[in-house]
Each structure stands twice: as C-alpha cells, then as structure tokens.
Amino acid sequence: MNKSEDLLENARTGNRRSLSKLLTLVEEGHNSPVQHGSGSSLGITGPPGVGKSSLIGKMIDVWVERGESVAVLAVDPSSPRSGGALLGDRMRMVNADSSDLVFIRSLATRNHPGGLMDCLTPMVDILSECGWKNIIIETVGAGQSEIRVVAFADRILLVDGPDRGDIIQAEKAGIMELADLIVINKSDLPEAERAAKAVKSALSVGEGDTTPDVLMVSAHSGQGVEDLVNQLETVITSTDRERLRVRERLISAWDSTLLNSTKLDTTLQALEKGSITLQEAVDKIREEG
Numbered sequence: 001m002n003k004s005e006d007l008l009e010n011a012r013t014g015n016r017r018s019l020s021k022l023l024t025l026v027e028e029g030h031n032s033p034v035q036h037g038s039g040s041s042l043g044i045t046g047p048p049g050v051g052k053s054s055l056i057g058k059m060i061d062v063w064v065e066r067g068e069s070v071a072v073l074a075v076d077p078s079s080p081r082s083g084g085a086l087l088g089d090r091m092r093m094v095n096a097d098s099s100d101l102v103f104i105r106s107l108a109t110r111n112h113p114g115g116l117m118d119c120l121t122p123m124v125d126i127l128s129e130c131g132w133k134n135i136i137i138e139t140v141g142a143g144q145s146e147i148r149v150v151a152f153a154d155r156i157l158l159v160d161g162p163d164r165g166d167i168i169q170a171e172k173a174g175i176m177e178l179a180d181l182i183v184i185n186k187s188d189l190p191e192a193e194r195a196a197k198a199v200k201s202a203l204s205v206g207e208g209d210t211t212p213d214v215l216m217v218s219a220h221s222g223q224g225v226e227d228l229v230n231q232l233e234t235v236i237t238s239t240d241r242e243r244l245r246v247r248e249r250l251i252s253a254w255d256s257t258l259l260n261s262t263k264l265d266t267t268l269q270a271l272e273k274g275s276i277t278l279q280e281a282v283d284k285i286r287e288e289g
Ligand SMILES: Nc1nc2c(ncn2[C@@H]2O[C@H](COP(=O)(O)OP(=O)(O)O)[C@@H](O)[C@H]2O)c(=O)[nH]1
Pocket: 046, 047, 048, 049, 050, 051, 052, 053, 054, 055, 092, 185, 186, 187, 188, 189, 217, 218, 219, 220, 221
C-alpha cells in the first residue's frame, strides 16, 4: 500500500490528521487514492462581505444538531493558509461545539496557477469517501475565476446582501445564472426586503426553464436558516445551469492545460518578439497533445 492509500484508510475511520495530510498530498498534485469517486458538493458563493462564512456557521449548527457531518473547503483567492482573514473565517464558522462533525479546510488559489480544477473534485471525492455528508465549497463570487471554481460544485447557492452594490456584482459576474437557489442574507437590515425584490425581478426577466427561489435569511439572528437547509435538500438544478457549469469546467481545464504547458514560456517570448501570431501560439500549444 502506498502512502496515500494508508492515509485514506485512516481517514475513513475518522482520523482527521490523516485526512488533512491526504488532502495536502492531493493539493500538491499527487494522485488521489479514490478512483471513480461519487462525492457531491454544494458551492456557496457571493460577493465579499455578504456573510457567506457567517451563514455557513449557522448552517453548520443546523446540520450538527441533526447529527449530520459537514466539511467545508474554503477557497480564498489570495491568502496564505495561515492568513488572519482565514482564521477569522474559521472562528466564525466553528462557533458550535461541533467538534467531530465539522471539518474545515482552506485552499489558497494563488498556490494553483492553473486553477484548482485538478484538486477540487478529488478532494470532494475523498471527503465523501470518508463519510462526510454535507460537503461545502465556499468561494468569493466576484469574478470570472471564482465562477470557474464554484462551477465544480454540483449545486450552487448564491448569497447576496442588501446593498445594491452586492447584487450588481453578482449579476455582472454572471453568477446569478448559475445559482440553483439564492438567499439574501442580513434580513435583519431594512434594505434586505427591497434587495430580494430586485433579485426576483432580475430573475423573472430571464427565460430559463426553472427560476431559482429567493429566500431571506439572517446569519446573525438565525432566521430562515433552517428553512434554507431544508430547501437545499430538495433543490433541483436545470439543464441550462448544468450546461453552464460543464462549460465553465471545460474552460478551466482548457486554461489549466495552457498554463501548465511546457511550451508556455517560449511561446510567450515568441509572442513578445512578434515572431509568431496569437493563432500560431495557440496551435503551438495544442500540438503538445
Ligand atoms: N446585520 C447582519 N450582518 C451580518 C450578517 N451576516 C454576516 N454579517 C456581517 O457581515 C460581515 C461579513 O461577514 P462574513 O461572514 O465574513 O462574509 P463573507 O465575506 O461573505 O464570508 C461581518 O461583519 C458579519 O458580522 C447578518 O445576517 N446580518
């Protein structure tokens, strides 16, 4: 048995150190010992500051209360693993006496020039294989690269806030089209109701085959959180959204191939000098096969 199989065996019995080590190996690019995994994940995304981490903390409370385990992969675009912001996130998320039922892991995207696509799915599969029931991927949904990350999840929850700015950001990034369910957090604030209405009317303009529901929650008071967790259990996706997710995943794979190409440097140099065209550059990299 090799090292990662060893770790998997221990992780299956609930050994968290082994689980962490195994995830680190996979993050570093080693092959996962889980083949043909069937892990399923929920992506939670939304602009910075809308309360994603706070809400996940409250959702964790509900799951833990029901005796269900939760693993969170918190994707942070820039911070190193020990960053203060992440620690804050972690503190907010582990507010319950959740101990054995909760596992939180941060992933810094800056360690992955080609994106997280090579490790995200294997990590979800490993967590699932080790018995983690609810697997969450938290990403900051404020740009194209974050959409790429959240598209690896099987279901997507968009968290928005009462500020018009938040909502516009989510619309701009195209995240609303990917969401299977939308929540407006901070329902304790006066503008939340209006924000929910604005989102609903923005959605009704689209001609999708199923429009996502819009719920109001407050991570501070806990209002609506139990409903949200219940609704997530039965939420269905649409073929349109599935197609969009698959499309984003393909683009991720494409980007990763490009950025990991052994010909990248020489191609960039040639482009800089003007000795090849962009089309020739693309052809050159594709030749690699
Ligand atoms: N009023 C109010 N503030 C909230 C609520 N949820 C989160 N916040 C605050 O919003 C800020 C950002 O929260 P955080 O969970 O870090 O947001 P994230 O960046 O989306 O993960 C913090 O100051 C929270 O205390 C809520 O339901 N109501």
